[in-house]
Amino acid sequence: MxxxxxxxxxxxxxxxxxxxLEACYxxxxxxxxxxxxxxxDIRNMExxxxxxxxxxxxxxxxxxxxxVGVEEKIIxxxxxxxxxxxxxxxxGSTKAIPYNKDGKCIYSVGRRFVNEVLLTRAEEFPNVTIHxxxxxxxxxxxxxxxxxxxxxxxxxxxxxxxxxxGCDGAYSNMRKQMMKRPMFNYRQQYIPHGYMELCIPPASDxxxxxxxxxxxxxxxxxxxxxxxxxxxxxxxxxxxxxxxxFNSLDTPELLLDFFKTxxxxxxxxxxKEKLIHDFFANKALPMISVKCSPYHVGSTSLLMGDAAHAMxxxxxxxxxxxxxLVNSRLFLLRKKWDDLxxxxxxxxxxxLYTMVTFSRERYHLCIAKKRWQDEMIGKLVKVSAVAGxxxxxxxxxxxxxxxxxxxxxxxxxxxxxxxxxxxxx
Numbered sequence: 307m308x309x310x311x312x313x314x315x316x317x318x319x320x321x322x323x324x325x326x327l328e329a330c331y332x333x334x335x336x337x338x339x340x341x342x343x344x345x346x347d348i349r350n351m352e353x354x355x356x357x358x359x360x361x362x363x364x365x366x367x368x369x370x371x372x373x374v375g376v377e378e379k380i381i382x383x384x385x386x387x388x389x390x391x392x393x394x395x396x397x398g399s400t401k402a403i404p405y406n407k408d409g410k411c412i413y414s415v416g417r418r419f420v421n422e423v424l425l426t427r428a429e430e431f432p433n434v435t436i437h438x439x440x441x442x443x444x445x446x447x448x449x450x451x452x453x454x455x456x457x458x459x460x461x462x463x464x465x466x467x468x469x470x471x472g473c474d475g476a477y478s479n480m481r482k483q484m485m486k487r488p489m490f491n492y493r494q495q496y497i498p499h500g501y502m503e504l505c506i507p508p509a510s511d512x513x514x515x516x517x518x519x520x521x522x523x524x525x526x527x528x529x530x531x532x533x534x535x536x537x538x539x540x541x542x543x544x545x546x547x548x549x550x551x552f553n554s555l556d557t558p559e560l561l562l563d564f565f566k567t568x569x570x571x572x573x574x575x576x577x578k579e580k581l582i583h584d585f586f587a588n589k590a591l592p593m594i595s596v597k598c599s600p601y602h603v604g605s606t607s608l609l610m611g612d613a614a615h616a617m618x619x620x621x622x623x624x625x626x627x628x629x630x631l632v633n634s635r636l637f638l639l640r641k642k643w644d645d646l647x648x649x650x651x652x653x654x655x656x657x658l659y660t661m662v663t664f665s666r667e668r669y670h671l672c673i674a675k676k677r678w679q680d681e682m683i684g685k686l687v688k689v690s691a692v693a694g695x696x697x698x699x700x701x702x703x704x705x706x707x708x709x710x711x712x713x714x715x716x717x718x719x720x721x722x723x724x725x726x727x728x729x730x731x
Contacts, residue, residue, distance in 0.1 A: 311335050311336035311337045312336050312337070312338065312433070313338075314337050314338065314468045314469070315337070315338045315340065315466070315467045315468050315469075316332050316337045316338065316339050316340070316467060316468065316469045316470075316471065317340050317342060317452055317465060317467040317469070317470040317471065318332070318339060318340070318341045318342065318471050318473055319342050319442055319452075319470065319471065319472045319473060319474045319479070319480050320342070320343065320344075320472065320473035320474030320475060320478075320480075320611075320613070321341050321342070321343035321345075321421075321425060321436065321438075322421060322473065322474075322475060322611075323417070323420060323421055323424065323611075324473040324610055324611030324612070325341060325343075325471075325473030325474070325611075326341065326421060326424035326425050326427075326428050327370055327371075327374065327424050328471060328473055328610060329341045329428045329431075329434055329436075330374035330424065330427055330428050330431065330434075331373070331374065333428065333431035333433050333434045334373075334374065334431075336433065337433065338433055339428075339431070339433055339434045339435070340434075340435050340436075340437060340465070340467070341428060341434060341435070341436045341437065342437045342440045342442070342454060343436070343437065343438050343439075343440065344439070344440065344441045344442075344457070344474070345438065345439075346438055346439065347425070347436075347438050348418060348421060348422060348425070349422050349425065349426070359417065359501065359503070359542075359544050360414055360415065360416060360417060360534040360536075360542045360544075361414070361415050361416070361417050361420060362388065362412045362413070362414060362521060362534065363380075363381065363385060363412060363413040363414075363415050364412045364413075364662075364663040364664065365663070365664055365665065365666060366663075366666060368381055368413075369666060371420075374424075374427055375427065376423050376424065376427050379423055380415060380419070380420055380423055381413055381415070384415055384416070384419055384537060385413030385414065385415045386413060386414045386415075386518060386519070386534075386535045386536070386537070387411040387412075387413055387519055388405075388411055388412050388413065388414055388519055388520055388521045388534070388535070389404060389405065389409060389410075389411045389519050389520070390402040390403055390404040390405060390519075390520055390521075391403045391405070391520065391521050391522075391523050392516070392517065392520035392521070392522045392523065393523055393524075393525065394522060394523065394524045394569075394571060394572075396526075396567075396568065396570070398570060398571045402520065403638070403641070405659065405660075405663065405664075406657070406659070406660045406663075406664060407645050407648060407649065410660075410664050411519070412521075412663060414521070414534040414535050414536070416536065416537075416542075437454075439456060439457045439458045440454040440455070440456055440457070440463070441454060441455045441457055441479070442454055442474070442479040442480060442483075443455050443462065443479075444483065445470065445480065445483040445607070447470070447483060447484065447487070447603040447606060447607040448603060448604060448606055449606070450466055450467045450468060450469070450470060450606045450607075451464060451465070451466055452464070452465050452467065452470055453465075467606075468606070469605070469606060469607070469608070470606065470607045470608075471607070471608045471609075471610055472607070472608070472609045472610065472613045472614075473610050473611050473613060474613055475611070475612045475613060475616075476594050476596050476612040476613070476616035478609065478612070478613035480607075480609060480613055481598060481609055481613050481614075484598075484603065484607070484609070485598075487603070490598065490599075490600070491597075491598060491599045492596075492597075492598040493596070493597045493598070494594055494595065494596045494597075494616075495594065495595045496592050496593070496594050496595075497593050497594075497595070497618055498548045498549060498550075499529070499546050499547060499548055499549070499593060499618075500546075500547070500548075500549050500552055500590030500591055500592055500593065501544050501545065501546050501590065501591055501593060502544070502545045502552070502585070502588050502589070502590045502591070503542065503543065503544055503545075503588065504543040504544070504545060504576060504581065504584050504585070504588075505540055505541065505542065505543055505576070505580075505584065506533060506540060506541035506543055506572075506575045506576050507540050507576075507577070507580070508538065508539035508540055509539070512539060513539055514535060514539050514541075515541070515575050516533070516541065516575065518535050519535075521533075521534060522534075522541070524568070524569050524572065526568050526569075528547070528548060529545075529546055529547030529548065529551060529568075530546050530547075531543060531544065531545045531546070531569055531572065532544050532546075541575075543572075543576070549590060549592075551564075552590040555585070558582045558586075561581070561582060561585055561586075562578065562581075562582070565581065593618040594616055594618070595616060595617060595618055596612065596613075596614075596615060596616035597615060598614065598615070601614045640683075641657070643683065644657035644658075644679075645657070648660070655679065656675070658672060658675075658676040658679075661675065661676075
């Protein structure tokens, strides 16, 4: 297969996580791969603009890394295991909610580190060429002609390819080329929430300030904060909340009052001065959802990753539970039910989070099984309710019967006593 593919040229647009991993996969199959990136090489950059939210890596991501030979370096050498969520309440108390009953974990890894390792791995293949500072200008998607602008020389470069794959993110230029075609459906939606990165530094002794092997969450209804551990003993903190709240916190006093009310324990962890500096030195960034179809044009072009279907972080792999539900009694009750039933029926009842995070079950099957579980629990609740009503009815009847019997006996005793009294007279 490698020999057959060696004459086929594939362009991958975008050298982020998806593009660099895809380049490695294609190289393994023998294609002549050209990876194009608008930015500079991130390995040479002091600061990388764009998303910085840490990755919580599960078996699905690890499987992809393992296939190209970098799982050991990323997970074993850099990843920090997280076995549970650590919930921070307003009063400063905390409680751990394990991810599953078997003690499995997900790993906190830095987004930039993973990207750098994948780029280095792609360069190790002799059939991969990486072109930085190249911006996609136009594309004839059916004929496989793509024009780039070399942003260093300002020259336009036109390249022919057998296949062009757009991995250039939620604001994809490749997708814009597809949008010019008839019958291409596209929808984007900004949610009212933004996010901002903050940081909890290491303690004065160089260690973590919080228990390390947890995903720390401060759920507060319509807004929340999360913290993931880093190798240098710091924490990448991400604050999610509506833009109107971000915009209202326009003085240090208002910011500190907000944190004292909602995240009181985080002030000492971050540091008052650092919190004020970092908050006002940054700006809240938007989050967008993208859906489009079709993802391809014949066999000559294709969209992958966020270019095809961008998701906000809450929704990826069921993480919408994080913002509103991890502190909900119903969520915790359902989790206990799921844990109990999975112990009793380990092959039949697997909780949704376990299916999504700790297996490679196809998503549509996960959804179908979760729907079946919901139906079973619904039926169980109905049966329990009917059983309760029936038992209550019989209990009430039994109680009434006992009361009637007691009344009858009392009445008969009274009559007997009267009769005896008359007879004795």
